[in-house]
Amino acid sequence: MSNKRQVIHSDKVGVAFYSGNKDDLKSKALSLITSKKKKKKPKKVWALEEINFDGYEGEILGIIGSNGAGKTTLSKIIAGILQEDRGDMNVDGKVTALFSFGMGFNKELTGRENVYLNGMMLGISKEKITEYIDEIHEFSDLEEFMDQPMKYYSSGMKARLGFSVASHLQPEILILDEALNTGDAKFSKKAAEKMKELVKYAKMVVIVTHSLGYAKKHCTRLLWLDKGVVREDGNPEEVINHYKASLPERPKKRRILELDKTESKVRDESIVKAKNVGVSFDLKGGKFWALRNLNFEVKEGEVLGIIGHNGAGKSTLCKVLTKIYKPDEGDIEVLGQTSALLGYGTGFNNQLTGRDNIYLNAMLLGIPKERVDEKHEEIIDFSGIRKAIDKPVKTYSSGMKSRLGFSIAAILKPDIFIIDEALSTGDISFQQKASERIQEIIESAKAVIIVSHNMNFVEKVCTRAIWMKKGEIIYDGAPEETVAKYKESIK
Incomplete structure (x- = not known):
């Protein structure tokens, strides 16, 4: 990638949390009900350690790994939501991040009003949002729901609108952290095509996903995180094969879809x-x-x-x-x-x-x-x-x-x-x-x-x-x- 412009540079980045911390009244009240013994002193836990990688213009960079590997934490560091405790994260460009469905939406506002709210939170002018609002509406396939309060939306509808806003309002660096999990097959295909279109004029797209098939098909490079460290960085097919082989207590080729058909005795009641x-x-x-x-x-x-x-x-x-x-x-x-x-x-x-x-x-x-x-x-x-x-x-x-x-x-x-x-x-x-x-x-x-x-x-x-x-x-x-x-x- 030496001929490509560097967009992200992560140098020995580390992020720590304290376990057992409770900083609100509800937490302390429930602790009194449930605790049987004296609580341990909060312990410093490193969610990310020594994270080194570079991201380049034109890439669709996928981040994979088991639950708790540090994928979301890394996404938040790139987006500037969290601050690294050590090391340096340098990002050359404006980041637009979509963390799970519906995050950042006001459920009492309509979909259309939320487009303006989200756009303005991203620093985009009202005039520019108005220029793209019809395109966002059409892409989201929300039809008449666009002008209804979001409290009536399903999780999939929120995901569709969130992606439509993030991908249409001229992002430089787009981060998608499990944001399309609840989308149906038709919209997922449309979103993948949009991402490929995006990197032609945006700087790069970062995708956090558990769908290895999706990552292999749509990412140009993969970063595999394991217990807060980078286990591998490279070609999607090679990284996925190594990740699959690492899964504990599973035959290499076993998948959820190889389950035996459910056998149940259906009764009359x-x-x-x-x-x-x-x-x-x-x-x-x-x-x-x-x-x-x-x-x-x-x-x-x-x-x-x-x-x-x-x-x-x-x-x-x-x-x-x-x-x-x-x-x-x-x-x-x-x-x-x-x-x-x-x-x-x-x-x-x-x-x-x-x-x-x-x-x-x-x-x-x-x-x-x-x-x-x-x-x-x-x-x-x-x-x-x-x-x-x-x-x-x-x-x-x-x-x-x-x-x-x-x-x-x-x-x-x-x-x-x-x-x-x-x-x-x-x-x-x-x-x-x-x-x-x-x-x-x-x-x-x-x-x-x-x-x-x-x-x-x-x-x-x-x-x-x-x-x-x-x-x-x-x-x-x-x-x-x-x-x-x-x-x-x-x-």
């Missing part, structure tokens, strides 16, 4: 009954029906997959099942206690440690402290983040939050387990564990309901699938048939 269910919102311009005329049942023993484009109504349906939303018409009956994982990190207190958040989340699910005490160590072991469990959650990557959230909900064995895109940020090894756990859960739970954009996952793990579009059920049947019809509609 209906756990969920939906009759003509409709949910509406009073939006600007009139009433909008997010769900309409939904009729379906979920039998005991089923693993039900829900698929469809962003904005199809999948997340709204999950919120109806968990009684966050009440139907405006029709009836829904749910026989059993639901445990929902509606996106990673939902319900976490960023000031609390992971250990304390286990108790907090369990209490929110109505699970007694004695039960949590009994399963506490099992939850930590399953999550695979024991070394970080006494750090504040604000220092966690999105993948670490995903792992902990899933572990809490899954180990505590719910009656009805609802997962809405909560595993989209997990690394390969954890997705394998989580998928196997879902298949185990169905032996003791009444039903599992999964929202996912991963079609192969739905075909393998689910026993039945529903395809939704614009708030209605288009098809309901065997996973393979439902996925095939959905894929055909995309073509």
